[in-house]
Amino acid sequence: MSEFRKWLPPMNALTAFEAAVRHGGFSRAGEDIGLTQSAVSRQIAQLEDILGVPLFDRIGRRVRLNEAGRSYSDELLPALDAIRQATGRASGRRPQRTLRIATLPSFGMRWLAPRLPQLSARHPDLVVDFAARSQPFDFGHEDFDAAVHFGVPQDWPGVTMDFLFREEAVPVCSPEWLAVHPLRTPADLLDAPLLSQTSRRDAWARWLNAAGVDARTLAAGPAYEHFLMLAQACAAGAGLALIPTFLIRPELEAGTLVIPFARPLSTDQAYYLVYPSDGPGAGPLMQFRDWMVEQARL
Incomplete structure (x- = not known):
């Protein structure tokens, strides 16, 4: 062989x-x-x-x-998606009522996926394929109709961005970890294992500074690419992390994660639906766009 x-x-x-x-x-x-x-x-x-x-x-x-x-999976899934895209381009055809949407992985799993039955009920003939993407890309070279992006409008020039919502990230850890390592003030976190998301390594410094703690001596901790991996590490007792509340509602409700300090971190960044600047038109993309914006307002 x-x-x-x-x-x-x-x-x-x-x-x-x-x-x-x-x-x-x-x-x-x-x-x-x-x-x-x-x-x-x-x-x-x-x-x-x-x-x-x-x-x-x-x-x-x-x-x-x-x-x-x-x-x-981190290496394989993008490769499989590239095969799908190449095959679609080579065939030169796609069903008229089919959309391809790129989404941030954790957003797709925790916010978007649970809402998809409502989209299907409203537009039963609309087929939406999703793929994970974490960074901006060129719509001219990728077979996507739209994408979900977190950041500011300046991150992705030459596209239209529809505002969805902002987030609030809170410090979380497992209740078992907190029982062994009681925290009295935010300054106690300087000696705690602080986990980060790879694209937001400065989040802890910003949170501590907002809490009145000098974070110049803060040591870098482990980083994870996806928030749900970060949440699993926290639930397993690896330390603390700053995670958007909408992504970890099941863990907070189940008690596998707790919030030691009710001090959310807010920024000027937000979630946006992004699509080429020539607009969604009047077809399937407009229907998906309207549904996404409506869901974000609920």
Whole structure:
């Protein structure tokens, strides 16, 4: 077998893995791609056998993506999406009522995905494909109709940006960690393990300064690319993190994360729906745009 084929797993296994990552489990992944839960499990087991490492931790009847699985998905999923885009461009056609939307990963999972049934109920013939993107891109070179962006309008020149909403990030940690490391004042955080999101490494310094604490001696801590990875690390007792409240409502309600100081960090940055400057027109993109703006106002 050639080296090329040796390191190219079967597409069925890759598709099952991608769906399991996207849905957070084998059962819903199977519903998405038309397989039974056991068939998805077999496909992923085949992939794990090829790689020589487990990609999911099996906890009773549940599965959870582990560190090796996260690292693999971070590299694999953009590659699969690139294949889809290349195939779409090569075919030269796309269904008229289909949109492709790029979204920030954590935003897509926690804010957008739970609302999609409402979009389907309003526009049952509208098909929306989503892919994860964390940075601005050139719409002329990417097969996307729109994107969700967090920042300021100056971040992404030459496009139209519709304001969605601002966020408030709060310090969180696990209740077990807080019981062992009681915090009395914000200054106590200078000696605590502070975790960051990779694109917001200065967030803790800004939060401490706003709380009246000199953060010039603040040591850099571990950073995670996605907020939900950050939330999992906090829930496991790795330390504290600043995370937008709308992304961690389930953890706050379940008590797996707690807020030691009710001091939210606010900035001039916000979430925007971004699309080419020639406008959404009167078709599917306008319908999606109107729905997104309406949802953001609720």
